[in-house]
Amino acid sequence: MRRINNTDLDVFPLALGGNVFGWTADEERSVAVLDAYAQAGGNFIDTADSYSAWAPGNSGGESETIIGNWMAARGNRDRIVVATKVSQHPEAKGLARDTIRRAIDASLRRLRTDHVDLYYAHFDDADTPLEETVSALGELVREGKVRYLAASNYTAERLEEWLKITEAESLPRIVALQPHYNLVERATFEGGLRTVAARENLSVVPYYALASGFLTGKYRDGAAVDSPRAGGAAAYLNDKGRRVLAVLDEVAAAHGTSVATVALAWLAAQPTVVAPLASARTVEQLPDLLAVADLRLTDDELQRLTQASA
Template identity: 50%
Template sequence: MNDSQAPRGGATAVSTAPVVLPRRLGPSALQVYPIALSGTVFGWTADGPTTTAVLDRYVELGGTFVDTADSYAGGRSEIMIGNWMRGRGNRDAITLATKVGKSADHPGLSAPAIRAAVEASLRRLRVDRIDLLFLHIDDPGVPFEETLLAVDELIRAGDVRYFGGSDHTGERLLEARIAAGQLGVAHMVALQKHYNLVHRDEYEGDLARVAAQLDVGVLPRFALAAGFLSGKYRSRADLERERRGAEASRYLNRRGLRVIAALDRVAHELGVEPATVALSWLLSRPRVVAPVVSVSGPQQLDAIMAAPRTPLARHHLTELDRVSA
């Protein structure tokens, strides 16, 4: 969806639809909105006024779940989100997630790196706690015991409420759970993973089975495949016109275009945008709690926030499963 395009459903379709209920994140006490707004572009391609407009529109449409990382725009994403929350006075209404492990200042998942990274994130975000801390990498060079003890210390201190993993395999998630049990410390309640209609194999299968076994809540990232599943890239010319075209180019093939055609059919039948349908499909998958979605402008959020209010019929799901298999 181009920023200049008005979604078929529009704000009216969103506002008149049923109320969206929060979803419980794994075994935690967190009840989160089923669309997480990513801060990936804040401070990078989105300047201050754009970031504020995006965050304001997200909340206006009912959103309460904001996800960022200490490495996004060298920490500027956290600063901009923190300034926005302070200016709006809405910290307690927001479920706040950030990640550590990739920043240039505090790389890796050693105990000193985790402690320093979280302290820096708390300062940039201007908060006294992080609701959900993600290990942004799997750092096999550091024993899980060291990482888990460091995170548990932060949880006991009240700096972090819960934590999860990112890019961890099913085997590594099991290793972490066993180590946490042996140590008697907090365990992961969530997992962020690359997962969408045109990128299914990495999550589905072994990792999905482990997530179910461990009762882990799944937050799919790259939920719209760098914008490809919004339908904005249908030719090489489309790729060349957009900044993120290079990221989406891997999907511009026969299979990808079959998926787009199916999204078009379902979207037309329901009177919504293809992006809405793609996210609704994710929300129908087992263990999925909230796709993590990035936007470049507030006008894109109408279609995205319509997804939890747009349940797909069985024949819609069957068609999308078939063309994306």
């Protein structure tokens, strides 16, 4: 287990993404994945109030509902660290105070719980004063509806502003950051965001940890993959992507493990990262993700991967 900085939350070193629940995985499949993750020692489940509003026939909140039903059926709420997000639900867009308060109550109903362990501002809301957002989120902590706060998809500059507001107003601080970060997408995080995370002791939970599936190794020259994410993943099949895959293949062979596990292990070894975030549509996809808990790459292997992906 790893501790999220400045909290009492001990989490499994792989966060299980709930974005597929109610989308590419129906409730039965989702429950099977959740059961297998928990049985392997996993306890860190990530979702959002908007998952998966984009799917035909969905309205948002489907993932939270499935997770809530699962926790209620298994009686395991106290053993699970639940992270969800606010700002993108079709009926709760943005981060105005009233929107946040409606959104958290709706999330708690769907999750069938009285509190969320980690509550992310999903996307910045330029139309709402940051002071209003930060104050409203702080109210939820004081009321016990949320244990800790976090941010996703914020720039370093806006994070700095957020932190100044919490200090000036003595409001609850954010403890975690969820950026887009993986072996083939490094520039967004490795700069100002990482500097802020390191200085402020924020725990980082990177999403798209496997680059929409590209870092599983199944997207290669001549390969045809039937997946909703195929277009996005195939875009990484360029010179850099091929270099990364070549080193991933070598390191995976040396450890007798999968390319996906090595890619996650590189991410888990990066400064400030507490747990990569990845999702599984089926139980069969889960072992390669869970194996990151036991894989330690050598300094030389980490360096080779870093250089290949530069």
